[in-house]
């Protein structure tokens with residue numbers, strides 16, 4: 001299965017869409033507001049650009065893509081307002097895989113443009129948007145043409161299921177699981193890490209060619225604390241989904257062989273792993289690194305309130321996970337079982353949450369290029385060799 005061909009979030013703006021179920025990334029993006037303002041200020045002060053090119057890599061659909069765009073535009077507007085200088089014009093690219101609901105973004109962008117015009121008038125920054133379909137595990141832009149890359153909640157999606165978990169080997173190695181499992185083979189965790197290393201290094205190499213020297217890249221990655229593989233929050237979440245699938249296997253609703261050959265193309269790295277790949281790849285250095293945690297339930301802001309309705313929380317969590325993985329699961333298991341699967345999943349989550357308050361762990365990293373001239377030629381062939 002080619003991930004690029006089947007992978008997308010639930011489209012549209014209905015109740016089950018990604019657009020309506022993306023509050024967790026929104027919280028993390030808002031957390032980076034002042035970091036983004038600082039990064040934009042540094043870029044503008046150093047490069048004095050007449051035009052500013054920004055990109056959201058893995059933008060999906062819905063309000064978060066617009067949030068990134070508006071944060072960038074507001075940063076530039078506020079920076080230039082007191083300076084009495086001409087504001088740079090902005091070209092902003094929304095990037096995602098070809099199956100993404102780009103129309104949703106175009107419609108939201110139109111509304112945003114009208115709203116901005118009404119509220120701020122003609123002195124506001126001019127901006128031009130474009131959709132850019134394609135995988136960020138390959139070249140997307142010409143040499144040194146981008147000032148600012150942003151990517152949130154996208155880089156934990158791998159370019160493919162790790163090779164050793166495809167075909168016949170997957171049946172034995174990761175039987176009954178869809179991701180790394182604490183009781184599973186350590187080889188599975190190793191294969192996932194190796195795939196992440198290859199993918200992330202390729203991502204960095206491509207961006208290093210496209211980014212203008214003194215530009216910035218802000219990455220928000222769903223990760224895990226610096227712990228062994230088997231102690232991460234999201235791993236439990238996928239374990240609870242596996243549990244629901246296994247129950248459906250035992251009731252004859254899902255084929256065992258179907259489950260045994262399904263693995264998620266997903267990996268939550270630790271900050272140590274991410275930093276060591278950045279260092280090993282060599283094009284960038286980290287200028288800022290921090291972590292951010294939030295409850296699994298996007299509507300639960302409490303820290304130690306255990307009186308929240310666990311059943312409702314379970315449903316809230318299952319709903320946003322469904323908005324992310326339903327198309328991928330449906331392409332493998334069939335869409336008929338999705339309602340039943342996610343209702344079982346919600347119950348498993350509620351049971352798990354009654355024991356504690358699980359959290360998502362987000363890595364926030366800002367990167368700068370090490371040197372002006374990319375170390376490799378910009379041809380696709382040379383990149384494929386690195387991969």
Ligand SMILES: C[S@@+](CC[C@H](N)C(=O)[O-])C[C@H]1O[C@@H](n2cnc3c(N)ncnc32)[C@H](O)[C@@H]1O
Pocket residue numbers: 007008009022025026057058059060061064065095096097100134135136137151152153154157158159324
């Ligand atoms: C969970 S959504 C995050 C969307 C948005 N950035 C946010 O913060 O809400 C992950 C997005 O990454 C996209 N994605 C995954 N792999 C990708 C790749 N190789 N190239 C481009 N986009 C990718 C998916 O299609 C999906 O829309």
